[in-house]
Amino acid sequence: MGIKGLTALISEHAPKAIREHDIKNLFGRKVAIDASMSIYQFLIAVRQRDGEMLMNDAGETTSHLMGFFYRTIRIVENGIKPAYVFDGKPPELKAGVLAKRYERREEAKAEGEEAKETGTAEDVTREHNEECRRLLRLMGIPVVIAPSEAEAQCAELARGGKVYAAGSEDMDTLTFNAPILYRHLTFSEAKKEPISEINLKVALEGLQMDMSQFIDLCILLGCDYLEPIKGIGPKSALKLVREFGGLEGIVEHLREKQTEKEEAAADKEDGKKRKGGVQVPEEWPWEEAKKVFAEPDVTPADQIQLEWETPNVDGLVEFLVKEKGFNEERVRKGAEKLAKSLNAKQQGRLDGFFTATPNTSAPKKKDAATKGKDVKGKGTKRKAEDKEETKTGKKSKAKK
Numbered sequence: 040m041g042i043k044g045l046t047a048l049i050s051e052h053a054p055k056a057i058r059e060h061d062i063k064n065l066f067g068r069k070v071a072i073d074a075s076m077s078i079y080q081f082l083i084a085v086r087q088r089d090g091e092m093l094m095n096d097a098g099e100t101t102s103h104l105m106g107f108f109y110r111t112i113r114i115v116e117n118g119i120k121p122a123y124v125f126d127g128k129p130p131e132l133k134a135g136v137l138a139k140r141y142e143r144r145e146e147a148k149a150e151g152e153e154a155k156e157t158g159t160a161e162d163v164t165r166e167h168n169e170e171c172r173r174l175l176r177l178m179g180i181p182v183v184i185a186p187s188e189a190e191a192q193c194a195e196l197a198r199g200g201k202v203y204a205a206g207s208e209d210m211d212t213l214t215f216n217a218p219i220l221y222r223h224l225t226f227s228e229a230k231k232e233p234i235s236e237i238n239l240k241v242a243l244e245g246l247q248m249d250m251s252q253f254i255d256l257c258i259l260l261g262c263d264y265l266e267p268i269k270g271i272g273p274k275s276a277l278k279l280v281r282e283f284g285g286l287e288g289i290v291e292h293l294r295e296k297q298t299e300k301e302e303a304a305a306d307k308e309d310g311k312k313r314k315g316g317v318q319v320p321e322e323w324p325w326e327e328a329k330k331v332f333a334e335p336d337v338t339p340a341d342q343i344q345l346e347w348e349t350p351n352v353d354g355l356v357e358f359l360v361k362e363k364g365f366n367e368e369r370v371r372k373g374a375e376k377l378a379k380s381l382n383a384k385q386q387g388r389l390d391g392f393f394t395a396t397p398n399t400s401a402p403k404k405k406d407a408a409t410k411g412k413d414v415k416g417k418g419t420k421r422k423a424e425d426k427e428e429t430k431t432g433k434k435s436k437a438k439k
Contacts, residue, residue: 041209043261044273049237052277053245059233062224066118069345070221071183071193073207074123077225078163078171080208081106101363103167107174108359110225112373115380119224122181122202122345124189125168130331132264132324177355178374179348179381183338191215191335199340204236213239214257214332216250248280254332255286255325264328268293270317286325293319347381350374 049056081103114121172182185192193205194217204219205212212220222235243253259276261267271279283289297318352374359365 041263042211042214042257043267044276045210045213045257045260048246048256048273048277049242052247053242056238056242056245058236058238060236062114062117062119062234065221065234068118068204069120069122069202070204070206070224071122071124071196071202072224073189073193073205073209073212074125074171074182075163075168075189076207076209077107077123078103078167080225081110082163082167099363100167101365103163103171104174104359104363104365106225107171108178108365108370108373110227111175111178111180112377112380113228114224115377118380120347120381121206121224122183122196123171123175124183124185124192124196125172126189127185127187127336130187130264130336132327132331173358174355177351177358178377179350181345181347183343183345186338187336188215188331190217192337193217195335195337196340196343196345201340201343201345211257211262211332213237213242214254214262215335216332246277251333252280252285254329255289256280257332258286258325258328259289262328262332264331265323265325266320268317268319268323286329290319290323290325293317349382350377352378 082100111121172184175182183192183196190205190207190209190212193202193207194212194215196202197205197217197219204221205217206221206224208222210220216239218239220237220239222237223230223232224234226232243250246253246256248256256276258265259268259271259279260273279289279292283292352371355370355374356367359370360367
């Protein structure tokens with residue numbers, strides 16, 4: 040599900056935190072991708088002309104395999120090295136939320152509505168996961184099985200320097216403290232969607248809060264572990280976090296306010312209580328949800344080795360062609376492209392030669408004239424860097 044309204048808040052209050060890229064400009068990056076979210080995305084997006092999921096002659100769904108095979112090849116051809124992270128056991132706190140989602144899906148089916156409106160990555164089956172892991176290993180792409188949430192493990196790999204960014208459509212990847220988040224990375228070329236890069240540090244600066252407050256904000260907006268508090272939208276959630284400093288003060292304030300309204304309504308209606316406005320559920324264990332985000336169950340990054348290997352062409356033909364009914368010529372051509380891209384020596388990125396040193400000193404105030412010159416200078420420098428990065432990307436592509 041992710042975090043409702045978080046993208047809009049960051050866009051409004053920390054616009055510099057979000058940058059858009061063409062996929063070719065991400066060459067040389069290693070990315071840990073949330074596999075379960077990708078599988079669900081492929082099951083929904085990769086369809087036949089009649090709108091049904093792709094199936095082979097045996098009636099087996101192949102949309103997820105088609106998506107992983109061709110879109111992973113596209114990612115690698117653009118000089119990006121993906122590693123896919125699969126979900127482990129979901130936190131116990133998530134069980135109640137998942138049960139409610141299942142109920143909504145069943146109700147939607149009964150009413151003849153599209154089940155995908157209430158579907159999530161949890162709809163992915165064990166068989167889908169196993170088939171995709173088998174495919175990726177045959178392709179020579181690293182596979183990581185997380186102890187619990189894939190997004191948390193992706194964030195850990197990014198923090199530990201194993202990859203540059205976490206790739207997922209779920210904004211809660213940021214809540215797990217991923218320094219850089221890539222969105223739309225596994226979208227099809229037909230969508231023509233640019234890759235969205237979100238920088239957590241810059242987002243926190245724009246929102247004027249620390250990581251603990253950011254987690255509180257995300258929980259208040261509505262996360263995978265708790266139902267949202269009715270009556271609180273993104274703007275009011277941000278205002279409350281800034282006013283009270285965190286969820287402890289917010290929940291106490293809201294419960295007191297709720298009690299006062301109920302008592303006033305009871306007096307007015309001759310003892311009859313009426314609920315209205317903002318309501319905090321009686322069972323709302325926000326402390327447990329915060330612990331899941333702040334101290335997630337992950338395998339430490341230094342215990343994981345990511346290795347990209349030469350594809351097993353014979354294994355791919357056996358699995359995709361003989362077992363799943365794919366076209367052999369296309370599979371062999373795809374494997375050839377994959378092998379060529381994985382084995383190519385890539386030119387290093389310009390930003391790979393420099394190490395950013397955090398500035399711990401307080402910012403100095405500047406007069407209007409100096410400030411204007413600085414802004415102009417930075418803009419000129421940024422344009423030159425973007426031009427050089429695009430130029431380098433073209434050279435790398437031409438070299439391949």
